[in-house]
Amino acid sequence: MNIYQPQKRTIMKVTELNYDTKVFRIKVSRGFTHQPGQFVELSVPGIGEAPISICSSPEEKGYIDLCIRRVGSVTNAVHKMTAGDAIYIRGPYGVGFPLDSIKGKDIVYLLGGLGLPPVRGHINYVLAHKEDFGRVTILYGARTPADLLFKHEFDDWKKRANFLVTVDAAKNPDGTPCHWDGCVGFGVALIDKLTYPIKDAVGIIVGPPVMYKFAIKRFKEAGMEDRQIYVSLERLMKCGVGKCQHCQINHKYCCLDGPVFNYAEVKELPEAI
Amino acid sequence: MIGKKIKKGDVGRFLSSLAGEYTVIGPVKHGSVFMFAEIDDEHPPVLDYPRTVLPVKKYLHPPRETMFEFRKGEFREMLPESRLAFFGLHICDINAIVRLDMAMASDPYYSARRGGMLIMGVECKPSEECFCKSMNADRLPHGVCDLFFREEGDGYIVYAGTEKGRKLLGSPLFHATDLAVTGISAECEEKKPLDYEKVWRSFARNHTNPLWDEMARLCLGCTNCTTVCPLCYCYDVADTSEVVPENSRRERFWDSCTLLNFATVAGGHKFRPNIKDRFRNIYTHKFKSFVDEFGLPACVGCGRCIVYCPAGINMRANLEKLEVG
Ligand SMILES: Cc1cc2nc3c(=O)[nH]c(=O)nc-3n(C[C@H](O)[C@H](O)[C@H](O)COP(=O)(O)OP(=O)(O)OC[C@H]3O[C@@H](n4cnc5c(N)ncnc54)[C@H](O)[C@@H]3O)c2cc1C
Ligand code: SF4
Ligand code: SF4
Ligand code: FES
Numbered sequence A: 001m002n003i004y005q006p007q008k009r010t011i012m013k014v015t016e017l018n019y020d021t022k023v024f025r026i027k028v029s030r031g032f033t034h035q036p037g038q039f040v041e042l043s044v045p046g047i048g049e050a051p052i053s054i055c056s057s058p059e060e061k062g063y064i065d066l067c068i069r070r071v072g073s074v075t076n077a078v079h080k081m082t083a084g085d086a087i088y089i090r091g092p093y094g095v096g097f098p099l100d101s102i103k104g105k106d107i108v109y110l111l112g113g114l115g116l117p118p119v120r121g122h123i124n125y126v127l128a129h130k131e132d133f134g135r136v137t138i139l140y141g142a143r144t145p146a147d148l149l150f151k152h153e154f155d156d157w158k159k160r161a162n163f164l165v166t167v168d169a170a171k172n173p174d175g176t177p178c179h180w181d182g183c184v185g186f187g188v189a190l191i192d193k194l195t196y197p198i199k200d201a202v203g204i205i206v207g208p209p210v211m212y213k214f215a216i217k218r219f220k221e222a223g224m225e226d227r228q229i230y231v232s233l234e235r236l237m238k239c240g241v242g243k244c245q246h247c248q249i250n251h252k253y254c255c256l257d258g259p260v261f262n263y264a265e266v267k268e269l270p271e272a273i
Numbered sequence B: 001m002i003g004k005k006i007k008k009g010d011v012g013r014f015l016s017s018l019a020g021e022y023t024v025i026g027p028v029k030h031g032s033v034f035m036f037a038e039i040d041d042e043h044p045p046v047l048d049y050p051r052t053v054l055p056v057k058k059y060l061h062p063p064r065e066t067m068f069e070f071r072k073g074e075f076r077e078m079l080p081e082s083r084l085a086f087f088g089l090h091i092c093d094i095n096a097i098v099r100l101d102m103a104m105a106s107d108p109y110y111s112a113r114r115g116g117m118l119i120m121g122v123e124c125k126p127s128e129e130c131f132c133k134s135m136n137a138d139r140l141p142h143g144v145c146d147l148f149f150r151e152e153g154d155g156y157i158v159y160a161g162t163e164k165g166r167k168l169l170g171s172p173l174f175h176a177t178d179l180a181v182t183g184i185s186a187e188c189e190e191k192k193p194l195d196y197e198k199v200w201r202s203f204a205r206n207h208t209n210p211l212w213d214e215m216a217r218l219c220l221g222c223t224n225c226t227t228v229c230p231l232c233y234c235y236d237v238a239d240t241s242e243v244v245p246e247n248s249r250r251e252r253f254w255d256s257c258t259l260l261n262f263a264t265v266a267g268g269h270k271f272r273p274n275i276k277d278r279f280r281n282i283y284t285h286k287f288k289s290f291v292d293e294f295g296l297p298a299c300v301g302c303g304r305c306i307v308y309c310p311a312g313i314n315m316r317a318n319l320e321k322l323e324v325g
Helices: A073-079 A113-128 A151-160 A187-193 A211-221 B008-018 B091-104 B108-115 B163-168 B196-206 B210-216 B224-228 B275-294 B315-324
Strands: A007-016 A021-027 A039-044 A048-053 A063-069 A086-093 A107-112 A136-142 A162-167 A202-206 A229-232 A260-262 B002-007 B023-030 B033-038 B064-071 B074-077 B084-089 B118-122 B147-152 B155-160 B175-180 B235-242 B244-254
Touching: A021 A086, A039 A063, A039 A073, A048 A063, A048 A073, A048 B235, A063 A073, A063 A113, A107 A113, A107 A187, A107 A211, A113 A136, A113 A151, A113 A202, A113 A229, A136 A187, A151 A162, A162 A187, A187 A211, A202 A211, A211 A229, B002 B008, B002 B147, B008 B023, B008 B084, B008 B155, B084 B091, B091 B108, B091 B118, B091 B275, B155 B163, B196 B275, B196 B315, B210 B275, B210 B315, B275 B315
Parallel strands: A107 A136, A107 A202, A136 A162, A202 A229, B023 B084, B084 B118, B118 B147
Antiparallel strands: A007 A021, A007 A086, A021 A063, A039 A048, A039 A086, A229 A260, B002 B155, B002 B175, B023 B033, B064 B074, B064 B244, B147 B155, B235 B244
16 A cells, blocks of 8 residues: 555535634544544645644544644645545544543643644543543633634533633734633733642643743643653644655654654754744 | 676676666766766766766656646556666665665655666775765675676676576676675775764764854755755655646655755744754754664765765765764
8 A cells, every 4th residue: 555645535524613714524434543633644636735633532433523724725725625525635643642641640731723623632532531530621822712713612621621711812813903701811821820730730732833832831830740741743744654854853753753742752852842 | 705707898788688678777977977877879887987966866766756646536656667777886876775775665656666676786986075984885785786796807797696686697698707705895995984873972962062053154055965865865745737636646856954944834933944953954864863763874975965065065074073072
């Protein structure tokens, strides 16, 4: 089997989340398994290929959900597609977030913007098995209220976890002011609102490249050790299988050794964080 | 290893006898430089050459190739059908194939070309830019080179390193001799070869070394070094469409980590914004990550990057600094 061969699949459903982001449900065989945090390479013939995280829980069988923001050629082409259209994928690839090894522990998610989708499958798995885990906190920040993703799941997360949301500014994406009752400020600052100690918790950080340094610093100030912290790193990826060298972070491949890394593993790795 | 002898005048006839089954490639003169090209009566191979501009990589992992054609709703893999015979490869270039094999063995396009390939080596005449000894690439690797040619009087003594090679030696153009060799190696003139393991160890402490500023100062990021290197195999992928997507192709082509956009992600964030970061990345991949992955450096000391760097950057000299610093 050609390691680059895209497989034909069908879009089952498209859900619009906001002005630039949609969730595509793609039919896969019931035998398809993945770890939350892993990604697929998604192809649109004649346009190209792009790595996209699987955002559904591994327990949802027969399909995977891909949450896609429209930013360039492939993602714009996908956005024009509807249920019944053919789409091409290969994967899943990479290393996802730990599940079994963190059973019994408290978990704090710190997510910025498009950092939520890669973790959503993990969150939904953990919340479906609450008895196996400790306290769960989800801290989520987006640029503006309109940028918030999966709003329809917020009520459920609020019921089952300690869920806090913030936006950088109470504005519309075009910069004009908008109505917003909630918290304003950077996502990282939500750590201050926690009412219990998180020094023994597992910390999961996913967000834009600039967020990691600050987020890690705050987790460490809260008493976490390096090895309690997990990050998912984004790099330009072409092959997804350790050949093209685009995703190299010094001597690690983001596509094979990541995208999810334990912070202790990449702490000394130049260019990683 | 017992060799057989072939007269100089008969080499051309031997190569012609291969032409039925293979496309025969060898070093030919092109203006002031040498290049690998198809050889025939009008383009005879030149065996006394320092190095070609582009290495064998240009055939095994070509500058541009089609991976898939999109037809009738499916991506159809376009595996190349090639039977290439390389004549006149130097020991460093043969070692480079062995190392490229490590990285690309599971790549279907590479393997399709590599599978049926014939490798015929020749003794080299090392020049001052060569440092194969330092890179552990001065000996003929075992079981890879089908035939190896060593000049001897009015002809060549030819040794077979594989079963395929032994069969070819059955040709009546080869005559029995009693000359035997054990181990074939290049006469590299390096007086004090580097220790690539020492270089590898130095990467742990060297990321912030001021040496990088000094070494990268002159680099233009022009991609010459990565283009001519037999062990730079980075590539980019893009779809090309002839108006309708039903007629599209997925192609890949050489890329280079010396380019700014090599590590730029959506949103425009650049992970190696400065030339220094990118210059260091060439070295990190060759002398740290490739060694981690496969146990040997992604360099065979062929000297091409030194000869073709417009800024006069000398990789060997830089490695010497890294080894101690
Ligand atoms: C592991 C991983 C998981 C990911 N998961 C998701 C996900 O779940 N959802 C999601 O939406 N995205 C995800 N991404 C990001 C996604 O892969 C990229 O946004 C995608 O590759 C964009 O592809 P495109 O063809 O649409 O954009 P492109 O056409 O490649 O353009 C993307 C953006 O980059 C800019 N750009 C393009 N080329 C250049 C260049 N040469 N120089 C400077 N700027 C350039 C463009 O202007 C545009 O803004 C993930 C990425 C990785 C690595
Ligand atoms: S050939 Fe020389 S100038 Fe060009 S990228 Fe390589 S080191 Fe830099
Ligand atoms: S790095 Fe330079 S010397 Fe080493 S194999 Fe590549 S071109 Fe040859
Ligand atoms: S994406 Fe090609 S090596 Fe990782």
